[in-house]
Amino acid sequence: MSAWISQFFASYSNIIDLCLLNSLVGYGLFLALSANMFSLATGGFMALGAYCSVYCTMELGFPFAPAVFAGALLAALGAAAIGAPVLRLRGDYFMLATFAFTEVIRVIALNWDSVTGGAIGIFSIPRHTETWHLALAVAVVIYVAYTLRRSYFGRAIAAVKQDDVVAQSMGVNVFMHRLSLFIASGFICGAAGALAAHLNYFIGPGDFGLVRSVDALTYPILGGVNALAGPLIGAIFTTLLPEALRFSNQLREILMGALVVAIVLYLPGGAMSVFKLRWFGVRAGETKLAAATEQAQS
Amino acid sequence: MKRSVFALLLSAAGAMAFSSAALSETPVNIGIVQATSGGSAALYGLMQKNGAELAIDEINTSGKLGDYKLVGIHQDDAGDRGQSVNIFQRLINQEKVAVILGPTLATSAFAADPLAQKAGVPVIASSNTAPGITDMGDYIFRTSPPESMVFPGVLAYVKKKYSPKTAAQIYGIDDTLMKSAYAVHKKALESEDIKIVATETFQKGDVDYSAQLTKIKAANPDILVIGGLAEETANIVRQARQLGIPPSTVILGANAAISNKLAELAGATADGFTVGSGWFIQYDSPKNKAFVEAYRKRYSSDPDNFAAQAYTSVYVVADAVKRAGGVSDLKKLRDAIAATKDLEANNGSFSFDAHREPAVTPKVLVMKGGKFILAAD
Numbered sequence: 148m149s150a151w152i153s154q155f156f157a158s159y160s161n162i163i164d165l166c167l168l169n170s171l172v173g174y175g176l177f178l179a180l181s182a183n184m185f186s187l188a189t190g191g192f193m194a195l196g197a198y199c200s201v202y203c204t205m206e207l208g209f210p211f212a213p214a215v216f217a218g219a220l221l222a223a224l225g226a227a228a229i230g231a232p233v234l235r236l237r238g239d240y241f242m243l244a245t246f247a248f249t250e251v252i253r254v255i256a257l258n259w260d261s262v263t264g265g266a267i268g269i270f271s272i273p274r275h276t277e278t279w280h281l282a283l284a285v286a287v288v289i290y291v292a293y294t295l296r297r298s299y300f301g302r303a304i305a306a307v308k309q310d311d312v313v314a315q316s317m318g319v320n321v322f323m324h325r326l327s328l329f330i331a332s333g334f335i336c337g338a339a340g341a342l343a344a345h346l347n348y349f350i351g352p353g354d355f356g357l358v359r360s361v362d363a364l365t366y367p368i369l370g371g372v373n374a375l376a377g378p379l380i381g382a383i384f385t386t387l388l389p390e391a392l393r394f395s396n397q398l399r400e401i402l403m404g405a406l407v408v409a410i411v412l413y414l415p416g417g418a419m420s421v422f423k424l425r426w427f428g429v430r431a432g433e434t435k436l437a438a439a440t441e442q443a444q445s
Numbered sequence: 446m447k448r449s450v451f452a453l454l455l456s457a458a459g460a461m462a463f464s465s466a467a468l469s470e471t472p473v474n475i476g477i478v479q480a481t482s483g484g485s486a487a488l489y490g491l492m493q494k495n496g497a498e499l500a501i502d503e504i505n506t507s508g509k510l511g512d513y514k515l516v517g518i519h520q521d522d523a524g525d526r527g528q529s530v531n532i533f534q535r536l537i538n539q540e541k542v543a544v545i546l547g548p549t550l551a552t553s554a555f556a557a558d559p560l561a562q563k564a565g566v567p568v569i570a571s572s573n574t575a576p577g578i579t580d581m582g583d584y585i586f587r588t589s590p591p592e593s594m595v596f597p598g599v600l601a602y603v604k605k606k607y608s609p610k611t612a613a614q615i616y617g618i619d620d621t622l623m624k625s626a627y628a629v630h631k632k633a634l635e636s637e638d639i640k641i642v643a644t645e646t647f648q649k650g651d652v653d654y655s656a657q658l659t660k661i662k663a664a665n666p667d668i669l670v671i672g673g674l675a676e677e678t679a680n681i682v683r684q685a686r687q688l689g690i691p692p693s694t695v696i697l698g699a700n701a702a703i704s705n706k707l708a709e710l711a712g713a714t715a716d717g718f719t720v721g722s723g724w725f726i727q728y729d730s731p732k733n734k735a736f737v738e739a740y741r742k743r744y745s746s747d748p749d750n751f752a753a754q755a756y757t758s759v760y761v762v763a764d765a766v767k768r769a770g771g772v773s774d775l776k777k778l779r780d781a782i783a784a785t786k787d788l789e790a791n792n793g794s795f796s797f798d799a800h801r802e803p804a805v806t807p808k809v810l811v812m813k814g815g816k817f818i819l820a821a822d
Contacts, residue, residue, distance in 0.1 A: 158538040
């Protein structure tokens with residue numbers, strides 16, 4: 148039995164690691180989305196975290212934990228720097244500004260040869276990230292998200308999400324709430340970037356572009372933006388899907404796209420809304436209320 | 446009691462089945478990690494998968510390995526590094542492969558090859574031309590000659606024939622392969638004492654190079670060296686001639702620019718375009734003719750140098766399995782692969798050098814009338 152487990156782990160440990168890593172990124176986005184911030188800055192934050200932590204471990208000889216912390220901190224600083232001006236923008240403009248941030252970071256990484264290695268990237272990065280680091284990080288982030296939702300801060304954020312004008316008129320400082328949440332999101336994505344950099348021996352500017360940002364958005368949206376477990380489910384689903392569909396070769400990409408479209412079409416509240424519907428379904432009286440809330444939120 | 450008897454019977458039956466299989470043939474699992482989906486990587490990946498599978502079937506039908514039967518296990522990594530690592534882990538621990546061919550991209554190799562090195566499973570790449578691949582460990586080999594082995598030969602030929610004094614360089618700044626190719630080109634130019642009078646860059650997806658080429662034209666170089674993939678190189682060559690860079694300015698390209706597509710896209714302007722390669726389709730040897738014919742028959746298209754190199758990789762493995770006397774000891778197999786010498790291959794005789802790089806003589810090819818032909822002295 149134990150032999151079987153160790154073989155399973157040896158064969159699939161990287162998939163487990165990737166699931167956890169993507170979950171971590173998913174929760175970073177989950178925080179941003181909980182105040183209606185459709186951020187495409189994830190790639191940029193991860194790049195900051197990754198390059199900074201690699202610089203710390205390889206050039207400055209830092210131990211792993213402070214290096215990850217430094218990377219996360221730099222990403223949080225980046226979030227504060229762009230969040231301050233950009234969070235006054237709303238909707239599409241915010242999205243465009245965060246997209247521009249990711250592109251700027253990518254182009255800097257491409258051209259700052261002495262630190263980032265340019266297009267060639269950095270290889271032979273020591274492998275420090277263990278599965279338990281990732282699991283611990285995900286557990287901590289879930290706990291933080293859980294307590295946050297129940298706090299005064301969380302209620303204020305929920306109000307901002309519903310209608311920021313009303314929230315503002317009730318005395319919630321919308322800008323500061325959004326900014327602090329955006330910084331927290333940057334911190335988590337930066338930490339994820341640092342962990343990712345020390346997982347697979349190599350980083351390059353191409354790893355942290357727009358694709359990464361869009362992928363990160365799909366985790367919480369597929370899983371469900373309103374459920375605490377949503378990002379976890381979404382990230383695991385999107386990470387396992389390409390592996391599960393490997394048998395189909397060329398058809399794989401079509402199948403993946405079709406499945407994602409199907410989920411968005413038939414479960415607009417994300418995969419976790421299946422459970423919600425069933426729980427509320429038992430208490431018939433609340434079904435309408437649930438549907439109404441759902442509508443108000445979308 | 447009944448159950449244990451049944452289990453005993455079952456295991457006995459299993460043991461018998463196993464031993465009888467072992468008597469007739471022993472499978473040698475070969476992992477083929479090539480991207481067959483996921484953008485431009487798939488162009489190179491599919492060619493190599495085809496080449497490798499063709500060679501596996503040929504060797505199995507020929508019976509030259511006796512009781513050993515090669516079993517190719519192809520997995521698509523979509524050019525994505527995370528997936529390459531997933532696949533390597535599974536191939537090594539689950540499928541117990543004896544050797545892995547691939548992966549398609551050098552960036553994937555930097556992430557995945559260390560796993561194989563650690564597990565002691567040999568890896569043979571047939572499309573990684575970036576520097577540093579075989580430095581990852583003594584289990585990492587490649588049959589694709591790196592740019593640094595090919596380009597100096599090309600330049601030496603051009604120097605001898607045209608004796609250029611000045612050169613201009615243009616390369617893709619956001620591509621791993623092209624940026625390292627640029628460094629190789631620059632070093633070769635400097636060591637040949639050719640003065641670089643202009644250096645320009647472009648990015649993936651660019652289609653208009655007139656700004657860079659106008660500057661290069663103003664510098665009036667004797668030769669122009671392009672660090673780009675096939676499509677980009679074709680566009681640059683065509684636009685350079687249209688902008689009036691004269692045919693007396695010889696244009697040289699990187700190894701990765703070799704593709705049948707280049708002639709299609711650049712047309713007559715590509716005449717005189719010079720590259721270096723470890724293999725080319727008209728190479729005159731019975732082995733190569735048989736390869737090209739078999740490939741055309743099976744896939745109804747022409748092989749390129751990546752297909753040829755993947756094909757060679759499988760023959761290297763087969764030869765090593767024979768000399769190592771099986772695959773029960775992968776250390777022995779690695780040593781046998783490393784000792785590969787003068788193996789008859791589709792580009793002449795194939796050997797690995799001390800750094801596990803291919804010791805082939807690069808050939809200088811010149812484009813003429815839409816086809817690459819061997820450069821005449």
